[in-house]
Amino acid sequence: MSLSVTDPNPRTKWIAGALVIGYAIVTIMPLLWIIATGFKSPADSIAYPPKVVFEPSLEGYVNLFTERTRATEGMLEDAGPPTTWYERIVRDQGMVITGPSRYGERFLNSVIIGFGSTALCMLLGTMAAYAFSRFRVPLKDDLLFFILSTRMMPPIAVAIPIFLMFRGLGLNDTHLGMILLYTAVNLSLSVWLLKGFIDEIPVEYEEAALIDGYTRFQAFYKVVLPQAATGIASTAIFCLIFAWNEYAFAVLLTSGTAQTAPPFIPTIIGVGGKDWPAVAAGATIFLVPVMVFTILLRKHLLRGITFGAVRK
């Protein structure tokens, strides 16, 4: 392999590498700090100077998942000796567990609403995208622009009438309401992205299938869908991440039954002062799946975040 004239020389590469790695380390610091704080004891988490080396503790995670109360002599006698490792951690703080916390429920809500809306969104989105890609739909360009423009509204602005509408239909604070809402919000992204992916599949494949006696439906799900699988998967992950991260609608339209984790995590407080390790533990459990997805999405990331405007 010969070096072309435009290839940067080794020294340039070295300097560029050092600068980028420097930035990456600075930018990843806050995230590592969140993860580390989750494993600190409350005292270590607010120590000055901030502790980089500390004795790991699961107190944050135990506090995240339990409700506790300060134990009196009588309560300790009633409860008997601690039987599990998490009870022991709580007893060491001079407290007893009174029950599970709401975090598990809220996390489960996030999972139900996230996956529910993603599934529905992919079903509707793939169909609409296929139609936009392959058929002559009247007013096609206007419809596509209309779908895109729905993203320009500040969520709070749309939330006022949606709040009224949901209240009228009894959808306030329900899983179904949130699933429908997130599906509608994500639909613009998914139609736009999927149309791009389907456009890239040569029409000839389907035409061959149609000549072989497939119906349109068969051609759609036996030829186009498998070809578009990667595109559909990455679009689905984008929809899932959005629904997972969404806060504005969640905080306004849910309060109990269907509340997701983002509005809940900031409300975690401890006994006497904010329990930062518990908050950090909650954030870590919530954020790490997204980081894993980001790694999976690497190749299609750009396309997703720009609505398919930049394809690399």
Place this chain on the structure above:
Amino acid sequence: MDETSHLDRAARATPPRIARRIQGLSDRTIAWIFVAPSIFLLLAVNIFPLIWTIRLSFTNYRVNRPNNAVEWVGLENYQRILSDEDVWQTMQATAHFLIWTIVLQVLIGFALAYLINKKFKGNDLWTTIIVFPMMLSPAVVGNFWTFLYQPQIGLFNYVVAFFTGADPASFSMIGDVNLAPWAIVIADTWMWTPFVMLICLAGLRSIPESIYEAAECDRASKWRQFWTITVPMVLPFLMLAVLFRGIENFKMFDMVVQLTGGGPGNTTTLTSIDLKREAFERWRTGYSSAYAVILFVTVFGLASIYVKALNKVKER
């Protein structure tokens, strides 16, 4: 095998019109069946509420007082909003946030993309690491930045104090009127610089090598190549990144509301936060509907003008 012969026999046995039905619906019908559910959902959850908002914006309706008579007040809400000092103050806070986040993210994002494009070993891995912050939940991130910004115990204050020699307890990023607007700019820049970086990187990679080779042959200096080839060819990409960041940050709510809650005072009350207070704390539904319409028209108007400019740059 078996199935097709069955179908064949069935097809031959049925009269032609029904046969065509079995063969499949017409393309037009399929097109409508495929598009209709999406359009219906968007109409129900996006357009219908929009029309409702516009209607409400001309009334004095309040959600928390359902028994009050709803009166038609014409343009009064609009008049009140546009002549309200506080609204203009939130507009200013939004402009400050918008301008500085875009300037910083464009500068840092472009520089990073330029460096990554030098194709040093392992650049893919480091790019992925840099991208993490923008994929995370803004509300959770905003909440956690309040911890980093704590005076004395916060990591941010500690690092700043370490490099400047100031006392880490002497300043509070989210408690100080002068610092709070910068606290949200820093957190947003941390989160969204990778977005601009990725788009710039795509732009840089789209420039054909041959152009640089030709420039080398003409003995153009690296500096000249940068300004006459690299910058103009990345510009459309950069402008697209600015459009996305502009729209997103104009709508900004979750991260900032968790980080500062709009305070101290009204220094970080962005328009979305103000709108939320009017609509869901003071329950002035009609008034806040008018506010929402004004915001939407502003975004839509600015975005349309900008897209026109972007298309002109692309044509060149």
